[in-house]
Amino acid sequence: MTAVKPILLAEDNPRDAELALAAMEEQHISDKVVLCHDGAEVLDYLYCRGQFKSRLKGNPAVVFLDLKMPKVNGLEVLRTIKADSNLRPIPVVMLTSSREERDLAESYALGANAYVVKPVEFHQFLSAVKELGTFWGMINEPPPEGSCSSR
Template identity: 55%
Template structure:
């Protein structure tokens, strides 16, 4: 089975490192692109700026951190869902927040899933690996 591309958007270098370790365990590391801000995520998706030469096509899923400076995950989610070229991309929100208002806002804005980042290292690795395997290997997605 061939893994599809995943875009991980997170401003926390520690969380990115842990997520990449989880993807490595799931043999998905080569399928992951990383954006460190909301602005960079949109540049990646639109193939502009430093991502102008990226491979064509969209990722099969975007794993999007909710709490980021400048442009938070909700703003990125809104921008993606408002763009007809990007709107069909599934978005999985990742957050430490269990606040009902955060969860509700994300689903109302078009998130496909909302996952609370586990505090425990092992649980975080397992959660990210499970998300990656589901979206990159098991889930059938629409063709670009």
């Protein structure tokens, strides 16, 4: 039996992060979620650096990635993930408020596995995150185990 891989949630908006975690708690997967508040933290997690240098090795089951984040934006994080052979297999779901066609096109061009616009309405947002968490965290078979990259 393989260990359950965590979901990496990259969200700088405290309200959206709280709602996403609450939605995943209802699905009993919140204990498997790692929250990062900016793109630099996401990269530190993936490369086992900084505050994450002693975390258990291995890639997350999925990255839910906000597009507009401080320090390193979501597109740069996505570009870094998909350019690294150790990280490339990780599914990345862009979870954003941007409906701009340019953001959508660039996300897919860089290798995003899905692009989900955050619903503005509270209950729709909760429902969307529940469905995403259930599918990517419990139903989808994650890629084979990778290890921390030395980048």
